[in-house]
Amino acid sequence: MTPLDVERKTAAHDALLLGACCSALATLIPVGLYQTGVISRLPDPPMSLFDSNRIAMSKVAHPMGIPDALLGLVSFSATFTLAILARRHRTARSLLGAKLILDASAAAFNVGRQVFCFGKLCSWCTGTAISTGVMAYAGRTAIRDTLLKAAATGKIGATSCEYTIVDLPPN
Template sequence: MRVDKKGHSENIALVTATSAAILTLLPVAAHQVGLLSHLPDPPFAIFTSDDITESKAAHPLGIPDGLLGLGSYGGTLALILLSRRHPIARKMLVVKLVADGSAASFNAVRQLVSFGKLCSWCTGTVLCTAAMVFAGRKLIAQETVVVSRRLS
């Protein structure tokens, strides 16, 4: 599969946004496993990262969601890197980007509904995920057109 320079720059944006999302999750995971005693927040009352990341909701099936997020975004990064040469990885990346965007949005809304506050680090992950979806928007649109043509 040939990728033009514009496609290459989209790949760079995807890699950058996904790497940034991973970086925002590292302190969360470190806090959840006891390596960091406190997650610092900006000086705004809306943020309470410690309370949210220590909550039962942040440990689905007893597993810290920071660790789950690191694994998930690591998978997204692998798909991005594979997608330039493997068409199936490209298709899987589209599904993964939509799933990542949906999960990040759900978690942000859940924090506001459940706590009335936000984890600042998780909000950073949400913003990075939005950048990932934005960077992958043309890929998502292209693959959606291909699927809809096959269905009709």
């Protein structure tokens, strides 16, 4: 691959990351408006799988009494800022990698909690989780670089991003 090809691929991944971050922010705005009482309901697709209104107004969606959509808007705004800064600043790139890991982990946890606690999904939150997955995909080199740097400096136990499969004793 030529340096120009690498630059084009990097630019495409950066654009995907920024676009997915904007998508995550856009899906959180209606939820935030609903959680703060500005709008009276969240529309869902006509499927019994979704119950955005109940989930968005639940106690778990208000950690410390704060609507989680507002926390998400602040969080993804920080991710967006780091994504912009990461092209020019090495520290921002490392922070972006760590932030994407946190974002993806939080999104997966949130979807899992919805399924196991409510037996339903918030369609808007699912959109946010999908956008977050795309962000993690687009920022995978920043994530990899961050993990490798942490491993090299001894801040995590692994020395590479490879996993060893071990045999578990039979039950």
